[in-house]
Amino acid sequence: MKKYVFGVDVGGTTVKIGLFSPEGEIREKWEIPTRKEDNGDHIIADIAESIKDKMNAHGIDRTDVIGIGLGVPGPVKEDGTVLLAANLGWGKRNISMELSDIIKIPVMAGNDANVAALGEMWRGGGRGYKNMVAVTLGTGVGGGIIIGGKILSGATGAGGEIGHIHLDDNETDTCGCGGHGCLEQYASATGVVRIANKKLAQTDKPSILRDTEVSAKSVWDAVKEGDELAIEVANVYGEYLGKGLAAVADVVNPDIFVIGGGVSKAGDILIDYMKPHFEKYVFPGAKGAKFTLALLGNDAGIYGAAKLVLE
Amino acid sequence: MKKYVFGVDVGGTTVKIGLFSPEGEIREKWEIPTRKEDNGDHIIADIAESIKDKMNAHGIDRTDVIGIGLGVPGPVKEDGTVLLAANLGWGKRNISMELSDIIKIPVMAGNDANVAALGEMWRGGGRGYKNMVAVTLGTGVGGGIIIGGKILSGATGAGGEIGHIHLDDNETDTCGCGGHGCLEQYASATGVVRIANKKLAQTDKPSILRDTEVSAKSVWDAVKEGDELAIEVANVYGEYLGKGLAAVADVVNPDIFVIGGGVSKAGDILIDYMKPHFEKYVFPGAKGAKFTLALLGNDAGIYGAAKLVLE
Numbered sequence: 001m002k003k004y005v006f007g008v009d010v011g012g013t014t015v016k017i018g019l020f021s022p023e024g025e026i027r028e029k030w031e032i033p034t035r036k037e038d039n040g041d042h043i044i045a046d047i048a049e050s051i052k053d054k055m056n057a058h059g060i061d062r063t064d065v066i067g068i069g070l071g072v073p074g075p076v077k078e079d080g081t082v083l084l085a086a087n088l089g090w091g092k093r094n095i096s097m098e099l100s101d102i103i104k105i106p107v108m109a110g111n112d113a114n115v116a117a118l119g120e121m122w123r124g125g126g127r128g129y130k131n132m133v134a135v136t137l138g139t140g141v142g143g144g145i146i147i148g149g150k151i152l153s154g155a156t157g158a159g160g161e162i163g164h165i166h167l168d169d170n171e172t173d174t175c176g177c178g179g180h181g182c183l184e185q186y187a188s189a190t191g192v193v194r195i196a197n198k199k200l201a202q203t204d205k206p207s208i209l210r211d212t213e214v215s216a217k218s219v220w221d222a223v224k225e226g227d228e229l230a231i232e233v234a235n236v237y238g239e240y241l242g243k244g245l246a247a248v249a250d251v252v253n254p255d256i257f258v259i260g261g262g263v264s265k266a267g268d269i270l271i272d273y274m275k276p277h278f279e280k281y282v283f284p285g286a287k288g289a290k291f292t293l294a295l296l297g298n299d300a301g302i303y304g305a306a307k308l309v310l311e
Numbered sequence: 312m313k314k315y316v317f318g319v320d321v322g323g324t325t326v327k328i329g330l331f332s333p334e335g336e337i338r339e340k341w342e343i344p345t346r347k348e349d350n351g352d353h354i355i356a357d358i359a360e361s362i363k364d365k366m367n368a369h370g371i372d373r374t375d376v377i378g379i380g381l382g383v384p385g386p387v388k389e390d391g392t393v394l395l396a397a398n399l400g401w402g403k404r405n406i407s408m409e410l411s412d413i414i415k416i417p418v419m420a421g422n423d424a425n426v427a428a429l430g431e432m433w434r435g436g437g438r439g440y441k442n443m444v445a446v447t448l449g450t451g452v453g454g455g456i457i458i459g460g461k462i463l464s465g466a467t468g469a470g471g472e473i474g475h476i477h478l479d480d481n482e483t484d485t486c487g488c489g490g491h492g493c494l495e496q497y498a499s500a501t502g503v504v505r506i507a508n509k510k511l512a513q514t515d516k517p518s519i520l521r522d523t524e525v526s527a528k529s530v531w532d533a534v535k536e537g538d539e540l541a542i543e544v545a546n547v548y549g550e551y552l553g554k555g556l557a558a559v560a561d562v563v564n565p566d567i568f569v570i571g572g573g574v575s576k577a578g579d580i581l582i583d584y585m586k587p588h589f590e591k592y593v594f595p596g597a598k599g600a601k602f603t604l605a606l607l608g609n610d611a612g613i614y615g616a617a618k619l620v621l622e
Contacts, residue, residue: 075596131466145562147465152458154564155442158596165561166554166592177595243477250476251456251562253465281477284488285386285469 004060005309006051006068007119009112009301010034012087015047018302019054022066022310024123028054029302040089048102067106069305070095071115075157080109083157108308112301114151114160117144117258119304124295125258133254134294135162135245137270138261140176141184141191145252150311152252163188165244186240189216189263196233205229220266223273234273242277249278249286260294268293315371316620317362317379318430320423320612321345323398326358329613330365333377333621335434339365340613351400359413378417380616381406382426386468391420394468419619423612425462425471428455428569430615435606436569444565445605446473446556448574448581451487452495452502456563461622463563474499476555497551500527500574507544516540531577534584545584553588560589560597571605579604 002022009016011034018029032050035042051068055061072095074085080096100107110118117126117134126132130149136142141163145152152159168181173194175182185191196214200207207229208222222230245257264270271291279287296303313333320327322345329340343361346353362379366372383406385396391407411418421429428437428445437443441460447453452474456463463470479492484505486493496502507525511518518540519533533541556568575581582602590598607614 143562147458147463148461150459152563154458154597155566156564156596156599158564158594159562161561161564161594161596164594165558179592179594182594247476247558248562250472251454251470251559252463253467253469253472255466281490283469283472283475283490283493285467285472286465288467 002064002066004065005306006065007071007302007304007306007308008047008068009071009115009305010043010047010073010085010088011112012036012073015043015050016298016302017047017050017054018299018306020303020306024303024307026299026303029299030054034088036089038089039091040085043088044095044098045102048099051103062104065105067108067309068099068103069115069308070099070107070109071112071301071305072109073112076109076111076153077157078153080107082109106309108311110151110305110308111144111153111157113142114144114153115304115308116260116300117146117160117304118151118307119296119300119302120258120260120294121146121149122307123303124300125260125292126256129255131252131254132256132258133160133162133245133248133252134258134260136261137187137189137259137263139189141187142261143248145254147252162244162248165247167240167243183240183244186237187244187263191240192216192219192233192237192263195236196230199229199233199236203229216263217265220263220269223266223269234269238270238273238275239277242274242279243281245274246278246281249289250283253286254289256290256292258292258294260297260300264293313375313377315376316617317376318382318613318615318617318619319358319379320382320426320616321354321358321384321399322423323347323384326354326361327609327613328358328361328365329610329617331614331617335614335618337610337614340610341365345399347400349400350402351396354399355406355409356413359410362414373415376416378419378620379410379414380426380619381410381418381420382423382612382616383420384423387420387422387464388468389464391418393420417620419622421462421616421619422464422468424453425455425464426615426619427571427611428457428471428615429462429618430607430611430613431569431571431605432457432460433618434614435611436571436603437567440566442563442565443567443569444471444473444556444559444563445569445571445611447572448498448500448570449572450500452498453572454559456565458563473555473559476558478551478554494551494555497548498555498574502551503527503530503544503548503574506547507541510540510544510547514540527574528576531574531580534577535580545580549581549584549586550588553585553590554592556585557589557592560600561594564597565600567601567603569603569605571608571611575604
């Protein structure tokens with residue numbers, strides 16, 4: 001009987017690896033550096049070696065391992081071909097095949113945001129649901145969509161790129177994608193700061209934020225302290241996020257949204273400021289969607305990668 | 312060897328039925344009236360009788376039939392339970408079970424818009440693709456989403472309700488859903504007329520439309536004749552539709568959009584006026600989506616219902 005699964009989250013700086021039971025209990029987790037030199041050619045071999053070392057240390061035989069799942073920062077096709085992972089130096093390559101050729105264990109790969117969503121469904125905030133949207137509010141805004149328990153990758157691996165839903169025709173600043181008025185320009189960490197700085201410039205209203213560095217954290221802290229101007233910022237933030245997630249719900253009608261990423265450290269208050277706007281804009285038939293915070297933090301990727309193999 | 316599939320499209324006025332080969336060749340199609348009296352209690356029995364009659368007429372045995380698929384105007388759960396079909400007088404009922412109990416043939420059911428999308432994927436405009444969004448531009452705007460060859464129903468059967476994506480904060484008219492600024496308020500047949508009437512009232516510019524009844528057809532006919540005001544209407548129409556479909560593509564990243572419904576009778580010109588706006592607003596990674604017109608017209612429902620059984 002096979003007793004182990006490995007989940008690997010390949011990031012631009014470190015590769016996180018977890019050893020799991022098939023039921024999703026984590027046995028051990030560790031990290032190795034991501035060697036990006038030589039077009040990232042060493043990364044796969046490094047992962048193979050690290051996993052082999054761990055198997056030797058624990059006396060785990062190849063036949064005890066169901067498989068290895070990989071989350072990769074870029075679009076991944078269903079056959080495991082990575083189309084591009086600029087952060088790793090990778091162009092198009094079939095990493096599933098490369099790794100399984102070395103280590104003789106089945107390998108599955110997926111996009112890191114989608115894989116993290118799968119992790120949150122399996123053992124995190126989305127546990128018990130089959131139709132889930134994971135929303136990552138970090139430097140940017142990412143998304144991962146799970147339908148019927150499976151990742152929605154889309155035609156070119158861009159499924160769930162909800163950060164670039166267009167929301168505001170009047171936006172003059174340019175988004176990282178080249179567009180104007182994308183959800184990400186408001187709902188990311190930099191988005192909060194942008195909204196706050198605009199509010200601060202528009203009025204002379206006193207605010208804690210005038211005496212501190214404006215960051216996603218300082219804004220939400222000020223909201224919690226009842227700072228009027230910060231509350232106005234939270235309302236603007238909530239309106240954009242609510243409007244964006246309403247569009248997502250109109251399309252895929254999820255059971256639940258699982259909100260993670262740095263900005264979500266603000267806690268449930270972020271959901272409180274978003275939800276009335278979501279309910280205003282969403283199609284009545286999709287209004288029942290639940291909202292919860294992500295539970296696995298940076299481990300969502302290794303959990304989801306492991307789950308990929310068990311599908 | 313089983314040689315037949317029935318596809319049934321249950322509408323508010325007529326029930327359309329098709330007899331298909333498993334390869335999707337249509338052998339025969341016919342209609343019966345929808346008897347809505349007594350809370351629509353006769354509908355299932357009428358369908359059973361009509362199918363039995365057809366089987367007798369052709370000497371088809373029960374064992375020659377793979378199954379019967381049903382498309383129903385309302386949300387349908389995966390187990391075949393219809394939650395509500397107001398147009399038929401139905402409340403919650405498991406119609407798959409009801410019909411299979413009478414006729415002793417396996418029955419599958421799905422929402423009619425989703426089922427029609429499946430039909431277009433199988434034998435219509437989306438043939439050869441696995442990730443497809445069917446867009447119906449009719450009295451309202453409906454959608455059906457196919458991911459990996461399967462219908463995306465969503466948590467409560469509201470998946471693909473793209474007509475209610477919110478697009479315009481400044482809209483004062485109210486949508487049928489109770490919201491303001493939904494895609495349907497612009498991209499439906501009534502939407503075209505609404506946009507045209509506003510343009511006509513705003514200016515004194517001469518236009519063919521001033522001497523004719525304004526309808527979706529007359530507007531697009533005027534566009535084809537080079538009528539300046541009608542072209543302005545088409546641009547406004549195209550911008551709303553393009554913006555809405557861009558949001559859909561950001562979420563599900565389809566291979567192709569298949570455009571059907573009454574308004575789509577305008578032809579490729581409708582796609583021409585929409586596409587530049589789509590490309591302006593969509594996330595670059597999802598830009599490659601193709602657009603085509605639906606091919607099956609009112610038969611999409613019976614094709615898709617038949618395909619439901621073959622999944």
